[in-house]
Amino acid sequence: RQSRSYRLLSYYLSKQIAELPLIIFNPTLYTIPVYWATNLLPDFGRFVAYLIVILLTTLTSQSFGYLFGATVLNVHKSISVSLVFILASMLLGGFYIKHLPFGLTWLKYLSFVKYSYSLLLQIQFDSPKAQFRCARPGELPAGELSICDTGDDAPLTSISGISIIDSEGLNDLPWYVNLIILLGFCIVARVLAYYSLRRNSRRSKE
Numbered sequence: 001r002q003s004r005s006y007r008l009l010s011y012y013l014s015k016q017i018a019e020l021p022l023i024i025f026n027p028t029l030y031t032i033p034v035y036w037a038t039n040l041l042p043d044f045g046r047f048v049a050y051l052i053v054i055l056l057t058t059l060t061s062q063s064f065g066y067l068f069g070a071t072v073l074n075v076h077k078s079i080s081v082s083l084v085f086i087l088a089s090m091l092l093g094g095f096y097i098k099h100l101p102f103g104l105t106w107l108k109y110l111s112f113v114k115y116s117y118s119l120l121l122q123i124q125f126d127s128p129k130a131q132f133r134c135a136r137p138g139e140l141p142a143g144e145l146s147i148c149d150t151g152d153d154a155p156l157t158s159i160s161g162i163s164i165i166d167s168e169g170l171n172d173l174p175w176y177v178n179l180i181i182l183l184g185f186c187i188v189a190r191v192l193a194y195y196s197l198r199r200n201s202r203r204s205k206e
Helices: 008-037 044-071 075-092 105-110 112-125 161-167 175-205
Strands: 131-133 158-160
Touching: 008 044, 008 175, 044 075, 044 112, 044 175, 075 105, 075 112, 112 161, 112 175, 131 161, 158 161
Parallel strands: none
Antiparallel strands: 131 158
């Protein structure tokens, strides 16, 4: 780069292309057995959609890694910032904390994990095949209510998957909106990483 034998953009793109096979191989190798072993919907189309979301989530995480690595030039500080960001994204994504305190619910829309998690649930639960048996009396821990408990004398014996994700608050956006936003996170983070790398490269020349 210092000898000006190639442009920064060429280096940046070639690095991403060189790392792409590994980024795709590892999640695919993990997802194929896990999907079928955990008894998710036995539908090949939904499996492919599930795999695509997993790969896009991996690429988005890598994009933020590029961004923090290009912005915070100290390796230890960059790793620390990345860990804090990923942890915050996971906490706001809806898996660990289902209901944020009042006034903070808007924070979940800043987490790329929220859109990935919603997509994965929509792929599995938003289907006529997604029907689940309700817990029988005595199967739940003491004091815990079932989502099937409607207060009627005759409780539900089964519940649809769409009712489950609605109750979790993860069906507020259509699947295609979640997909577009997740893709937007991936692209924007990579563009910002490039401009941050370009700015720091110019500073090092001065």
